[in-house]
Amino acid sequence: MERAWKRNEVAVSPVIATILMVAITVVLAAVLYVMVSILIIQPGGNEPNVQLTEDSIGTDKWKVAVVAVSDVRDLEDFKVIIRENQSTVEVMDPLIQKASGEYLFTDLDSGGKLSIGDYFTVTCKPESEYELIVFWRDSGNVRGSVSWET
Secondary structure: OOOOOOOOOOOOOHHHHHHHHHHHHHHHHHHHHHHHHHHOOOOOOOOOOEEEEEEEOOOOEEEEEEEEEOOOEEHHHEEEEEEEOOEEEEEEOOOOOEOOOOEEEEOOOOOOEEOOOOEEEEEOOOOOEEEEEEEEOOOOOEEEEEEEEO
8 A cells, every 4th residue: 555645735924934034134134233343443442541751851841751552553643732831832743753842752762653761851931830641643532641830
C-alpha cells in the first residue's frame, strides 16, 4: 500500500506577512543604529585639556607655561585670548609662535604642536588682573585657563 502525502497549502496571509517584514526591518535598523552610534565620536570628546601655570619672571613679565596636555595637537587647532582687567588685549587665532611684542608664545620644541614646556611671556602692568584662556578653535570650548594679579 502506498502512502499518499497530502501537501498543506495553507500560508500566512499577505497582511501578516507585510507586518512581519516591516517589524524585521525596524529591528534591523535599530540594531544598525546602535552599532554605528558607538563608533561616532561625540562633539568635544576628542578635544585635549591643557593645564597652565603662571610665574613672575621680573617686575613686569610673567611666564605662563603649559604643564600638561591630555593629547598633543597642532598649534593651529588652538586659539588663545589674553585679558587685562577683564578686557581682551590679545587674540592669537590660530595660536602661532610669536617672538615680538608684549604677548609672546614660544613653541619650545618647535614641533608645531602644543606640548608640555611651551610657554607664553606676558608683559604686565602694575596692579592689574590678567587671564590667559586656551580655546579649541573648532568648537570654541575652553580647554585651559589661568589668571593672576600683578
